[in-house]
Amino acid sequence: MKLTLYGTSACHLCELAAAMLSSSGAAFREVDISDSDTLFQRYGLVIPVLRKEHGSELHWPFNEDTLQAFLDEG
Template identity: 40%
Template sequence: MIRLTLYTTLGCHLCQQLEALLVTLCAGEYRLERVEISEDDALVERYGVRIPVLVDAEGRELDRGFEAPRLAAWLAERGWLEEDAWAALQRQLAGEAEPREARGATMRGGRRYLG
């Protein structure tokens, strides 16, 4: 299982965007530990202007992972990229395809739930 850490804070819309992309682009199962930076001055100092920051088990960090090409490249370097999903997302971003529902997403009452 892939183990990832996400440095985040409450209400971070960019963090939510990264998580949605991760659901779509990450091949295989992963465990995401969310670390709230606002409760620790040292974490605020280190990550405050950089969140969301995604970190793999070896400590390699990704800033701005909410940008799909950056996240896709980071995942590909580790062999974790779902290639078909990335190709579909690229077509969608280019306006060539209909949006693809995230794996495991369901619609209830007009809202999308992951999991």
């Protein structure tokens, strides 16, 4: 499963989400939405957002339990 964490470099909540993901052992890539007008318009007010390759998204706020449930749901 491919995971993408959308955020920005100056986002403390994004750092927390990345740390949670790292602790879970899930492989993910980080995308800085400030590099894309389209991504910034889509996610600018709701980051961090974790997205699976098939399109389902987990929006902040989330904790370890909700993150694990999201990862487990195929």
